Amino acid sequence: MELSREFAWRGRTVAWERVGTGPAVVLCHGTPWSSWLWSRFAEALGREHAVYVWDMPGYGKSSKDPDHPVDLGVQGELFADLLQHWGLDAPHVIAHDYGGAVSLRAALLHGAAYSSLALVDVVALRPWGSEFFRLVAANAEVFAALPPAVHRGALEAYIGTASHRGLRPDDLAELTGPWLTDEGQQAFYRQIAQADERFTADLEDHLHDLRIPVHIIWGDQDTWIPPDRAHRLAGAIPGATVEVIGGAGHLIHLDAPVELATALTRWLTRNT
Numbered sequence: 001m002e003l004s005r006e007f008a009w010r011g012r013t014v015a016w017e018r019v020g021t022g023p024a025v026v027l028c029h030g031t032p033w034s035s036w037l038w039s040r041f042a043e044a045l046g047r048e049h050a051v052y053v054w055d056m057p058g059y060g061k062s063s064k065d066p067d068h069p070v071d072l073g074v075q076g077e078l079f080a081d082l083l084q085h086w087g088l089d090a091p092h093v094i095a096h097d098y099g100g101a102v103s104l105r106a107a108l109l110h111g112a113a114y115s116s117l118a119l120v121d122v123v124a125l126r127p128w129g130s131e132f133f134r135l136v137a138a139n140a141e142v143f144a145a146l147p148p149a150v151h152r153g154a155l156e157a158y159i160g161t162a163s164h165r166g167l168r169p170d171d172l173a174e175l176t177g178p179w180l181t182d183e184g185q186q187a188f189y190r191q192i193a194q195a196d197e198r199f200t201a202d203l204e205d206h207l208h209d210l211r212i213p214v215h216i217i218w219g220d221q222d223t224w225i226p227p228d229r230a231h232r233l234a235g236a237i238p239g240a241t242v243e244v245i246g247g248a249g250h251l252i253h254l255d256a257p258v259e260l261a262t263a264l265t266r267w268l269t270r271n272t
Helices: 035-045 072-086 098-110 131-138 140-144 148-160 169-179 182-193 198-204 228-236 257-271
Strands: 005-009 012-019 024-028 050-054 092-097 116-122 214-219 241-245
Touching (some): 005 072, 035 050, 072 198, 098 116, 116 257
Parallel strands (some): 024 092, 116 214
Antiparallel strands (some): 005 012, 012 050
16 A cells, blocks of 8 residues: 655654545554555455554654654654544544554543544553563664664564564565665664653553543464553453454464454444
């Protein structure tokens, strides 16, 4: 899916696209991903919905200016403003990984309104971040200076661990591609360096304020964010429901696409 539209925000350029017509659905990606991970789902859901996809600044096709912070605080503010730019009063939001914290911050701290929220293997509760993630965060400048071939090897190995079933070569190429240019390599380590658990700590005392239908979907083999977080998160959000999908890791989109699509379609049908 080509992101042919742009939103200018505080010097940044946000690439986005809309497909289909009907009730609005917004898909939020995480790190180190982009909207590409949602593209097949957007096309499928677009048969009955107006589906919006976007790349966060610092990711995918959006701008990667080294002077622009890309932390979760910034992304949450941006998302709230992006919804206003689109003229969406209360869309259905589906978020993965970092997108969970971004969508939660937009709703709980910046006044964004949703009709429903589906959280898929999300960053939302402390602690989060793999050992590699923490190592990079403490040594970002060193990693940013790696020779391109070494960077590629580390990147491919890291991203590969997000899948339980193993990635096809073409999928691995799509996931790593945005980070393999010189600009992309710098952006990859920069976004990890700016990761901070304080941005989810801000949320934890507000989760009980959510008054919309919330469904939590998790892969039972997620080693990046273990599935016990799904039940902890559900316990913090009034009325939230949980669905665990077998045989899927953190990249549930690729490990169990049919099961995820079915779960999301069932959720949207129930709430539209």
